[in-house]
Amino acid sequence: MPADPGAPDEVAAAARGFADAVARIEAGELAFPLPGSGRTAERFAALRTVAEAGLSTARLVEGHVDAAAILAELGAPPPGPGERWGVWAAEPPGEGLTAVRQGAGWVLNGLKQYCSGAHSCTHALVTARAGESRRLFAVRVAADGCRPVEGTWGAVGMAGSDTPDVRFTDVPATAVGEPEAYVDRPGFWHGGIGVAACWYGGAVAVARVLREAAEHRADPHTDAHLGAVDVQLHAAWTLLERAAREIDEDPRDDRGEGRLRAMRTRAFVESVCRQVLDHVGRATGAGPLCHDTGHARTVADLGVYIRQHHAERDLAGLGAHLARPEAGR
Template sequence: MDDVDVTLGPGSPSDLAAAISRSARAADGFGLDIDATLAWVRAVGPDVASASHSAGWESLAAAAAVDVAGARMLEPHVDALQILAQAARADAVSTDAVPGEDATWGVFAAEGRGVSVRAREHEGRWVLSGTKPWCSLASHLSHALVTAWTAPDERRLFAVDLRAPGVHPHTGPWVSRGLAQVVSAPVDFDDAAAAPVGNDGWYLRRPGFAWGGIGVAAVWWGASLPLTEALARAAAREGADQLAAAYAGEADAASWAARAVLTDAAGRAGRGVDAPAVLAHRVRATVAETADRIASLAEQALGPAPLTTDEPFARRIADLRIYLRQHHGRRDLAGLGRKLVAS
């Protein structure tokens, strides 16, 4: 890597992670120009999706080290490709659910108060109706995997052409200062055609659900790496005091702990684990706390100047803090506790 080390295994970063970093740096408008970034995502996505856990998570981290929003566009596309591949191996997806290589994918699985999407069979085909919240880039993507309720207590995953009749993406509200260009707004479905991917509950119960969650954590860690490097550079400046060294040391130790957790998770995922959901909860909690702490250290140590005069630094801080809200703090820790009690 040119600037940061995203290695999660012995030796150097994977060839794929190195290539992802180079290509992201070379891409015009990476992370800022949505169409250009999605073209890049479409080109590199299959390689990342088919990589080992270690190489795949390194690649997501490498993209985030270049630009957080760029990695935010890559991660769900890779997740969708992996889900479709898992469904194909399980003979749980029809060929009409998988478009050509020109597709760009989102995964819309969030639920919100007062809104929901229902799936029903109508004249021999499945259709979706209702409103799905938090659908990132729905106005720009070609396809999405969408969860919908098929019964009061069962959800199923469906592949949807976002440009087909009956699909109506909202353009807002989205006033976020972080990830400002990655609009996450509702989508209305009005008897929109959908192709089932797996049976009821398959999406949430498969081990790949945990690995996708850890992939997000890898992005959080990668996004924090340039902040750790900025603290190290500040500590190395002439006249830097002991406090600058302490900030750099704390950030480095925290980042190393997150790296160790991701490395261990990659090994366990490769060997197979009995409780992948517990592992994912542990990893996400550890990495989210680490990335948030490193952002705070960077703000404290470097002061207001880079936040007000260094656009890439200020955008990285804002983007990372919004992305970290995908971890729900104490609520996710409570979920981990419940899983531990149940097991």
Template sequence: MNRTPDSQRPVAVRISSAPEQLAGLTPLLEAARAAAGDVPALLELAKAAAAAAPLPGGGRTAFLWEILASVTAVDVAAGRAIEPHLDASAILAQAADRPAPDGRECPDQGGGHSDGAWGVFAAEAPGLRLEAKPADGCFRLHGAKPWCSLAAQLDHAVVTAHLDDGGRAAFAVDLHATGVSFEDPEWTSRGLREIPSGTVHFADVPAVPLGDAGWYYRRPGFAWGGMGVAACWLGGAVAVARGFKSSLLKAADGGRAPDQLALAHLGEIDRTLTALTGYLARTAGRIDAGELTDTGAWSEALRVRGNVATAVERIQTLVSQNLGPAPLAFDEAYGKRMADLSLYIRQHHAMRDDAQLGALTLKGDHPW
């Protein structure tokens, strides 16, 4: 029996949408496969994905997550490239008509609603600080921001910066503006090699405020965006699982049927992914129903992210143990996927995130 490997047929990841809806993603997934390893093409893919993707909380959150998961299932780095652009689109939409810090009204200085590829830079690091200073009735950025993925190849970014009163706010900034400079990230990672993250320096750079102090973190979209990242992780896990299934089928075609251990592990992977997709479907429905718009949204985000990250690591372990060292040594697509996904899920802070969730649980913020 001659079977076409799953890796040659981009297939959408289903959370809850009808098959005919997911069939419409085929051109986007084919483009993701063609763009693998080509950063300019990945950024064009991000813009195409944004044109097809709904905003979170607008009634089709599950479909948004299916886009993120499906692209990541084709290529983990592609998912990593498109997710910030889609998140920035959502942030800009959510910030419309929001008051700026100190009630300031700033003109769009090239960073507010322009075309191009966007990033979202909200990380902090010891010794690095980005400050937003009032100037000419608006704000200008001074300082440095760490962990800015693909910054030198992007057009704009949403960045968070410290205010004079000690708070933090979000700003839209033109990355081509005078005063923006990029450090060589010296990216030595074997995972996500095409998505380097480095430090960006801002010297008196104009910025457009997005909401008032603390709005970026208070908005329910902050939690929704965190769950969108988890949808990408889920897509990577689905790709690992599909590759494992294909390997077992190929071995069976060659006369070596899977043993009980391989079948047991494939069964565990199946029930894990089935449970996760069901959980994300219910959570997306709750977001669209307006049930996750307060402080409970972040608790749910911590649950979603923790469950998905744990499942990803478990699936990687099961598959790696079953297939052994050969695909890591000789299968470029498999090795890249495993390395990319291992780095990507480190955005989850493991027990530190569980500690956050535990503190909220102790206060009574839990469904049980």
């Protein structure tokens, strides 16, 4: 599905960045090694770098490389040349998607919310209910019956990620993996840490104005804020690198530590992002937010992006997991 010519500038810019990144991946100029390949730290570093340049573009690129990892893990063909994939797997309350068999294949009907890259992806992996189970399906976004619902993405932060609802009407689909395979596979948790690497890149980008302020004026309060931000970012990246090593040591999650690792890492990186936003805002005041468009956009984008972590709900999930007698520590 081509980019909507009437889309806001931020959507068009993110779509161009997305297409450029995918072209660089295909040319071998930009690498995202698969999780558990022995080079997971390189994957996280690449996601961080893309996010430092632009969070909306990073959201689209992360979806594409996550789709490639999912397809590889579930034994499906990889993205083809020129294809740009998304992963549309959010399942908030509401109508959702249903899948029914039709001949040798499947068709999808219903409404899918939070479909990043709805106007720029060529293909997507989507979750849908198939009877009593949930399955993953591959679809062509340009297929008849697959239509973004205009006006359903009114965000200011992450506006460029182009994440509206999409209406599916008898859309042909190919099942990927067995029922529940999408959430049961080890890579589900590995991928969640990749998202945190993007959050981290956004926090680094937000912190730039604080570092520049400290370099240009001698002020102990500014220095104190910069020191606090540096400690938090250093700790977050150290944790991400440790997570990458552990994933490479146990890519199939035979030790059963993947879920706990992902929940801890995501929660910590999200908390660091919030602290960075707070320190930078308190140290630099309204000036950068009012006069530096790029910084203001990054601040707004990061505030929305980290809400993929569900705050106390996810912390409660972590606590409940730890409270189980068999849980790892």
